[in-house]
Amino acid sequence: MNQSLNLANLVNLSSSVAKPRYARDELKAGILHIGVGNFHRAHQAVYLDDLFNAGKDLDWALMGAGIRAGDRAMRQALEPQDWLTTVVELEPGANIARVTGAMIGFVPVNEDGRAIVDALDDTALRIVSLTVTEGGYCIDPATGSFNPEHPDIAYDAAHMDAPRGVFGVLLAALKRRRDEGRAPFTVMSCDNIPHNGQVARDAVAGLADLVDPSLAAYVREQVAFPNSMVDRITPATSDRERTILMERFGIQDNWPVFCEPFRQWVLEDNFPTGRPALEDGGVTFTPHVAAFELMKLRILNGGHATIAYPAGLLGIHFVHDAMADPLVRGFLDKLEAEEIIPCVPPVPGVDLQAYYQLIARRFANPDVGDTIPRLAQDGSNRQPKFILPSTRDRLSAGADVTGLALESALWCRYCAGTTDAGEPFNLDDPNASRLTPAALAAKADPASFLDLRDIFGDVADAPQFRSRFETALKSLWRDGTRATLQCYLNGSS
Known part of the structure; x- marks a missing residue:
């Protein structure tokens, strides 16, 4: 019989399905992730799940967040299953299913990002990670440089009290931390963009240039933006994947993730306020990102x-x-x-x-x-x-x-x-x-x-x-x- 995915039903899942070996109530959020899509749940969330299964760094769990309609749909899909996700690794003849529990909450998704700004008042959240797609960084495609005239940037520069773009949200939260004398969070891009950390910094600081030069200087001097390379082929989820999951593993998951077995994460070690020991889970830390x-x-x-x-x-x-x-x-x-x-x-x-x-x-x-x-x-x-x-x-x-x-x-x-x-x-x-x-x-x-x-x-x-x-x-x-x-x-x- 198929089981709906949630914490109460974990014990009822097939023994062929790997389940979290840690108690969810022992986890505390240390990372807020903006853009909870398939890739993030097949990549960063899996690395953290591995770390938690080893009994390490339980204070680095994920808090989901987003500002787009797709983020709202993802939140609605994951909430009834207690933020759990089934990840199926696809190798011919050896498909493997696991349930990951690295995400323990999801900030309400509204028309603006004030809820995320408020959530980032919690200084336990020391990293903000991003998967907002290549097109989400307000870049001029011809030059590869930040575009201060991008409509999202122009809007947020004039509405910092209620920003609706990801970089407006980040800047508003960093401004609040600066004004209250608290340490800034690290911004970690996980998108497929050359020098993604630098690109994220250019976007946040570039927006700050339009708002307050002293804030722009603070971003450039005090906020860390490590570069990274991420890799795992992760197709979109359709009814095909939901049906396969039910037929092969007996799990009813609103939004499962199917992916290849291969995964890779290469990171620059630039985390002034700390980070989880991701190297224990296979992440490569190198200055040659x-x-x-x-x-x-x-x-x-x-x-x-x-x-x-x-x-x-x-x-x-x-x-x-x-x-x-x-x-x-x-x-x-x-x-x-x-x-x-x-x-x-x-x-x-x-x-x-x-x-x-x-x-x-x-x-x-x-x-x-x-x-x-x-x-x-x-x-x-x-x-x-x-x-x-x-x-x-x-x-x-x-x-x-x-x-x-x-x-x-x-x-x-x-x-x-x-x-x-x-x-x-x-x-x-x-x-x-x-x-x-x-x-x-x-x-x-x-x-x-x-x-x-x-x-x-x-x-x-x-x-x-x-x-x-x-x-x-x-x-x-x-x-x-x-x-x-x-x-x-x-x-x-």
Whole structure:
């Protein structure tokens, strides 16, 4: 019989399901996490759950928080199950389920962030961690710098008494701590952004510049923003995953998390007010986070983008099916080997070719059930972070960009909103309203898509890139994705 997930029912769950070995009432919150999504619950929460199971650092439990509608939905799903989550690791023939209990509460989600500011009056909360997506940092995509004119920033600068953006919330809480003579919390970004700690600091301090220069100086001088690299493939949850969980493990969980077995967390050790002993759970602390981070963003996240758009245009839904397609897999292998990996600087203790082979095996895992629409979403934020930096590096070195230009052309063709077979699909991107018209105009004039300068920046000015992009896009419209990929693999594009 299926059991609803909650503390009272833990004892009734199958013996095949791992359960917390600690008493929940012994936990105390030390981290407030903003953006409680699938990745956070499959990553940071799992590391902490491991630590608590070992009887360590029980005063570093999680308090959930959020300011978006999706955060409210997550809170409503988790509250009746006492904030517990079922995490299922997916390895073919060896699926493993565990219930994690590292989160012990969730701040009410309102239209503004005053409840979070109030919660952060508790000085036991010494870390605020973030997973607010790549697009949540108010960055100008073309420059990679903080954008003080972003609407969320402009609003919060004028409404610091009731901020509704994550950085307004953080600044209001830090201001209160400063004014009351209490130690600031550490801000720990866990998002896939180069130098994510520095980017978070630029956003908080940049907002402070608009409000109070002395507060901006306080943020820059007194608040820690450690850089990090995080990695675990975690698909979106659907009824498919809920059904699998009930059929295989007998658990009824409103929002379970399915993920690959692999996980990695590399952190800069910059926590002035303390931190949990995450190294005991496998976290790597190193001053070389940037090297790991760049490797992952270029090879893994860039690899995701590489397969997403040709697979989407071919009507392929699952990532493992895309990896089984010889043309899509061939495109990935060639682009990584010839244009992406050569741009990645050495990483201490890592063989980049072996790292890529690991990535390819992870992509091909059929049990994960990761989807092409998930990889393809939010391209206007992801392209400038995952693909265009490699393009820019190769152009600066005078190297060829045939494959990278083809990737950009595939994204442009995907933004037109139809598959090669003419089937329409939803373009899941905050800038879809301007991407689609630009992509359709590019069918006749490829350069019109490159006029999205906030995305392409100076890459759009490079004659070699423009020529390669134009050739690839014309081929995609004229001959289709398969023929274009085949030409690239044959070396005739």
